[in-house]
Amino acid sequence: MLSKSKRAFFLFLMVLTIFYLETVDAGDPNILSDFNLPANVTTVNGTFFKYSILQGLEGSPQTFQAVKASLKEFPALDGQSVSMAVLKFPPGSINPLHTHPRAAELLFLHSGTLEVGFVDTKNGLFNQTLKPGDMFVFPKGIVHYQYNRNHKEEAMAISSFGSASAGTQSVPMSVFNEGISDKILAKAFKTDIDTIRKIKAGIAKLRS
Ligand SMILES: *[C@@H]1O[C@H](CO)[C@@H](O)[C@H](O)[C@H]1NC(C)=O
Numbered sequence: 708m709l710s711k712s713k714r715a716f717f718l719f720l721m722v723l724t725i726f727y728l729e730t731v732d733a734g735d736p737n738i739l740s741d742f743n744l745p746a747n748v749t750t751v752n753g754t755f756f757k758y759s760i761l762q763g764l765e766g767s768p769q770t771f772q773a774v775k776a777s778l779k780e781f782p783a784l785d786g787q788s789v790s791m792a793v794l795k796f797p798p799g800s801i802n803p804l805h806t807h808p809r810a811a812e813l814l815f816l817h818s819g820t821l822e823v824g825f826v827d828t829k830n831g832l833f834n835q836t837l838k839p840g841d842m843f844v845f846p847k848g849i850v851h852y853q854y855n856r857n858h859k860e861e862a863m864a865i866s867s868f869g870s871a872s873a874g875t876q877s878v879p880m881s882v883f884n885e886g887i888s889d890k891i892l893a894k895a896f897k898t899d900i901d902t903i904r905k906i907k908a909g910i911a912k913l914r915s
């Protein structure tokens with residue numbers, strides 16, 4: 708039997724652990740000032756808080772294009788737990804399977820149509836076909852894709868993220884990483900080495 712004070716102490720530890728885990732899950736770290744300045748900057752005016760993504764809205768790319776406004780492009784986002792991207796889908800194009808390890812994604816379809824979906828940790832597929840004005844949320848860290856199945860019209864979407872630096876990990880590029888041996892991949896996918904080499908050759912074309 709534990710003494711009353713020991714039980715109280717363990718309870719306290721449990722509450723502390725739960726509180727800590729929730730804080731860790733919440734998103735980007737909280738900052739102790741209104742905003743963060745880059746190390747080489749001492750004062751700013753309104754200009755610092757503006758970023759123009761017009762280049763993302765103009766023109767029609769030949770392949771899927773994501774124009775980002777994240778911490779890297781827009782330093783004022785540091786510590787604010789938000790970022791955005793303009794996504795352009797030429798007819799028939801896809802944004803291949805990927806994850807954002809540090810944030811959920813809220814996608815708003817501006818024009819065209821998009822088939823979107825994600826696979827949860829129980830391997831269930833949740834998909835939808837979006838029309839302009841629709842939104843879709845991709846849960847944090849979950850594998851997802853977007854596909855413009857219309858072969859005539861471009862689609863354009865605007866995505867926001869709950870992190871200044873959501874990160875993107877491409878499933879094809881990471882899983883079929885050049886460094887992972889063909890033998891390991893053949894075992895993982897219960898197939899032969901030739902098949903793995905064919906897939907890797909296709910992905911090498913994506914990289915170049
Ligand atoms: C601060 O450093 C960044 C990145 O190196 C650079 O782009 C920027 O021009 C610098 N700003 C000033 C005011 O020196």
Ligand SMILES: *[C@@H]1O[C@H](CO)[C@@H](O)[C@H](O)[C@H]1NC(C)=O
Nearest residue numbers: 748750751752753754755756
């Ligand atoms: C604001 O800051 C920018 C760059 O730091 C500078 O070019 C601009 O002249 C400033 N504007 C005003 C109104 O002081």
Ligand SMILES: *[C@@H]1O[C@H](CO)[C@@H](O)[C@H](O)[C@H]1NC(C)=O
Nearest residue numbers: 822823824832833834835836
């Ligand atoms: C979801 O995916 C299935 C399987 O590919 C497809 O048949 C179905 O049309 C999709 N649903 C929507 C709403 O896009």
